[in-house]
Amino acid sequence: MLNRNEFLVLRSLAEQGEATQRNLAARAGISVGSVNTALRSLSAHRLIDESGAISDCGYRALQPFKTRSAVILAAGLSTRFAPLSFEQPKALFKVRGETLIERLIKQLQAADLEDIIVVVGHMKERFFYLEDRYGVTLIDNPQYLERNNHASVWAARDYVRDAYICSSDQYYPDSPFHRYEYESFCTLTPRGGATEESIAVNGRNAITGIQHNDIARSSNEQTCWVLQGPAYLREDDARAYLAHLEEAYPLASTRDKLWETLLLENLDNHPLSARKVAAESVIEFDYLGDLRSFDADFMENVDSAILDNICRTLNCARADIVDVEPLTEGITNLSVLFSCRGERYVYRHPGAGTDELVNREAEAHAMKIASQLGLDTSYLHEDPVQGWKLSKFIPDCEPFDYRNPDHVRDALAVIRALHQSGASSPWQFSFYDEGCRIANLMRSGDFPLPEDFEDLARMAEDLSSLQRAGAGRSVLCHNDFFGPNILIGPDGVCLIDWEYAAMGDYGCDLGNFIAQGSGYSIEEALDILPLYFGRPATDEEEQHLVSCTAIVGWYWYVWGLFKESQGSPVGEWLRAWYEAAKTFGRYAMQRYGRREAKRTELSEEEFEALVALERRTADSALPSDVAASLEERGLTRDGAITAAGLAALEPFRARRAIFFAAGFGSRMLPITVNTPKPLVRVHGTRIIDRLLDAVLAAGITEIYIVRGYLKEEFDQLLSKYPMVRFIDNPSFDSTNNISSAVLARDFFQNAYAFESDLLLESPQLVTKYQYRTNYLAIPVESTPDWCFTADATGRITSIAKGSQAPCWQMVGLSYWSEKDGARLADDLREVFESSDECQQIFWDDVALDRRPPHYRVYVRPCVPEDITEIDTFAELQAVDPRYRVAQEQS
Missing domain, CATH: 1.10.10.10 (Winged helix-like DNA-binding domain superfamily/Winged helix DNA-binding domain)
Incomplete structure (x- = not known):
């Protein structure tokens, strides 16, 4: 030996x-x-x-000393290298003409290792090319955000034997790697002056542990040795270390520990030698300044759209950007503080997953208004497409204090000024509707939902009528109005971060103020209302505040869960939002919910009158008996709808939409060879887009599309309609569309149901409220198509294919009330399962032919100009002549 x-x-x-x-x-x-x-x-x-x-x-x-593998740790965020690490991982920076990790891989390859493993996490897709170019193996660390780098070592544990473990962002002027290593070691470099921790080494050059230093004393010592550079573990020592790591992994105290800390905790089971090297043998770039000092041309040569954005906006050179510091306060985006020619600025970069949550055009529009109103004195520029923003840094700000009466008074005065400014936005924001949209995104993913997720969603739905009833007219709202976004500066209050600003409910700004970390009790929340109104709040205003706070808390809770599902934990905020939703929600239901327990009965005439008043389109000549009844019952006052009237309409509000889009569309060949019929473009717009736009315009964000043929093609909708949830029908080609309805049966309550090949010319047919279950239909003298007969009240009495007598030609757009939708869920399943023959019927037959006594379904009249069903390619050519020209040319 x-x-x-x-x-x-x-x-x-x-x-x-x-x-x-x-x-x-x-x-x-x-x-x-x-x-x-x-x-x-x-x-x-x-x-x-x-x-x-x-x-x-x-x-x-x-040979017994042969090195076998290397594990390169490359999963981290490198936040200290912001803003450049927002665009690519630090390991992929080019330093003196070489990409850091590529240089490292080449040095390792020269040592003739069997395996080189790169553990990735942040922007992992940027590393994929390394597999083909260098033959390395990539391993994903899914916990890179929640844990320190020990999680990366654990992810690569199958390769940690006779292995180097090294950081991806260190630079070695001379390769420290060999084909043979005598023993397990850690590399140490000398550091003079103060250091909190150093590595203790005995006279036999063995590491004995971590030495915690008195900084004042260590600053007078000549040299301390610190961990810097690669480590090496022989197989037996690696096995002992991994056993220790497996035992410690579940402990909460382990989550923030470096892998080397865990290594040094267990030296009795895996002794380590100290490999002491000169400081210049290992160059580590902790901050951007370190890299700029090592490579003077780095800033000029680095490929960075962020730097270009800053230079273009400030009309400066890259060399002018100095003193860069990451900011950690935000939970939505990534931000850095920097200096440029003596001034301090903040650059904001959109965070992961925010494209599905934030309307950047709306934000940019609102910030310009806020700047003009003097409410946001920090604003310089935002790109409304990419979402990056540049702001002036406001120095000498006090942290906002919810217990400081002056802070609270000044903040509420600012938000009141916004609401009373008369400023407007083309965009609307509803916390309840947006919460439903994000909840649907969550339900459609693989992220496990909490046990009471649906309970909270139902509570929010119950409270939505209270909230809508007291909203009043829409005003421009900040919609993220809470402590961290309220800067108390020497020149007054500056309100920042307008990501969610749009027209909405004034009460939701107050709800944000309370739900997001105020710590207020119910009583304390109600006590601040006079500071906003300038007078005592009415009982209705208190009711509105409480319901708004619950719904806002619920929205942010759902939002936080979505962020966590995207790999961006929001920390303690999640608990704060959850508690606000539950505390204020329970109070609202106990104190105010009883008022809505009994549904207000409305005649059809009263319903139509209230809907017209809600739209502000009522004819002044309402039937006197209808007007008198509504006024007497408190549903209107002086000819305008009241909060009670809005609450009376709430049970009739359409809440969801189902689209049947699974079929092949054989009669539309050849256009449907590669494109499902709903995605065919007519006059440049996809057929289904017109329907989806109409649904969204009616305030419906809970949307389901049942797909089958070429189902992946429907994914293209998500960029424009991220709220859509897909239901896949694997038997679309062996059954009729009843199988699609069976799969969507739980969503028919208060829901529109669409055939997805309808060319909608009159989007106003999709309304916010519907009085009863109905089908759109066109009165005709005769038709070869599917049609209805109806009695004198408009109730459908039969359905048939073709009629020589006057009838109602069926249009594939129906609405199902809460009661009928619930009944249909059971009947669809039972009929479908009753026989093979029933698997080949249309889903409409269940209510209209197989079990008509269970339902009262009515005709809703429309005209041919309102909507067209495109069944054949010839019909498509007739509607859009470009298809005729294209066929003739081919």
């Missing part, structure tokens, strides 16, 4: 060939005398020949 000095000399000969004793001493890091002693021993054991060259026996003696 070789001793250490014999190994070092023999390895040097294997790597370098014949060499002088002085050269061998320099390579091995031992004295010339030790080299001479080792050479005599190696010669005696025939491990080197007479010329001093390594022999075959010498190579065999080195």
